Amino acid sequence: MTTHHEMVEAALARITTGYVFPEKTAVIDAAIRRRLAEGAYRGLDVRELCERVTEDLQRACPDKHLRLLWTEDPQSLEEEPESVARARFAQHARESNYGVRRVEQLDGNIGYLDLRMIAPADLGGLATAAAMQLLSTTAALIIDLRQCRGGSPEGVQLWCSYFFADDGVHLNDIYERDTGSTRQYWTLGHLTAPRYLDRPVTILTSELTFSGGEELAYNLKVLGRATLIGRTTRGGAHPTARIPVAPHVTVTVPTARSINPVTGTNWEGVGVEPDLAVAAEDALKAALAHLRAADGAGLAADGRTSG
Template sequence: MTTHHEILEAALTRITAGYVFPEQTAAVDAALRRRLAEGAYQDLDERELCERVTDDLQNACPDKHLRLLWTEEPQPMDEEPEDVARARFARYARENNYGIRRVEQLDYNIGYLDLRMIAPAELGGPAIAAAMQLLAPTEALVIDLRECQDGSPEGVQLWCSYLFADDEVHLNDIYERATDSTRQYWTLGHLAAPRYLDRPVTVLTSDLTFSGGEELAYNLKVLGRATVVGQTTRGGAHPTARIPVAPHVTVTVPTARSINPVTGTNWEGVGVEPDLAVAVGDALETALRHLRTRLG
């Protein structure tokens, strides 16, 4: 059985080597070693260890993607072959309908799109196009991200592209530590379904909305394309690697960071603030009232 000390050593090694803000790794290392010396992790099972270490990590460095996660099913410690990992994720995305839970026409010809994840464009492209084809005749749109907690930058890029007229909208940049390079994301020129233009859009958020769901909300808000309704989101803006450090324990290490071309920053630690702040259960009705007013 892997000891708590071995788990912490492995996690700190991965954080030091890969964290997107290397200047902060010394403080993280010192904080966890101090807590270990104080006996803060004694008599904890692995699940409890993950919770306690995650709290300590985020106290030392308030990055909500920097965590230890416990999994009930044991995981192989050898690095998974890339083709196996891709196949496993493709199966997961397919079984979850590429994140598209519902597409519906509501009263007053308002479209409703419920997204639970933002699938990569190469996997979810046909499903995304099918959803946008169904929504094409509507006069306004609600995008429900209240339970959307994961996503791909390329998937966000594709969803956003349907809401702008051409390929000239700069959406986001992502800086990657490993390559010391920045990739730009712009709207796409060719799409497989009609663009959704010149009609009002609202985005629903909650305190569960995270990661890729937040990027979609943030992009549309700062570009003035959508009104955000609901609660401030969780605040996780950093693309993250997941690395096993014990059969039941994974460390998540942010290896890149988003840089929005409009704001020059991102939503890490602060979340996406709504334009219309309401309780999560009131968000849909509030959005519908707002859209009906816009439609006249």
């Protein structure tokens, strides 16, 4: 059985070798070892240990992706073959309908997309295209990201591409520590469904919106393509590795970071702020009112489109 001390040591080793900001690892290591020496983790069960260490990690370095997580099902400590990991994730994505929870035409010919996950483009591309095909004739669009907890940068790139005319829009860059390289993400030149152009787009956000969901909102906001309505998002901008350190414990280590080409920064720790702040549960109602009042939207509250 892995002891608390061994779990913490293994987690610290992974953070030291993999964290995207290597200059911060000494402070993190010292803070957690100090807590170990103080006996802060004695007498805790494993689930409580994960919660306490996560609190201490984020106190030492406020990165919401830096966590020790309890997993209900036991996991092997052997490195999982990449093909197995891909197959498991593909099954999860398929069972989640590639994140597309609901597509609907609301009164006034307003499209509504409830997106819970940003699936990788190679897995979710057809679902993305199907959703955008159904929404293609609407006069305005609401993208609901209030329960979107994250996803793939390539998936974000695909979704964003539908809202710009061509492949000439620079969306995001991601710097990776292990290679020291920076990958650029631009809009895609070829799409399966029609692009959604010259019509208003609003995005609904909440305190739960995280990671890839935040990138989608951030990209479209800073490029002036969408109006955000709701609450400031959770604030996680760092692609992250999940590494088992015990049968029921995983350490999550941010290994890369986003760099937006417009702002030169990202939403890590601060979240994405809405243009119109309202309670998350009121965001859909506020978005409908905003779209119907917007100049040039051509939307009537009685369900008709104006000439």
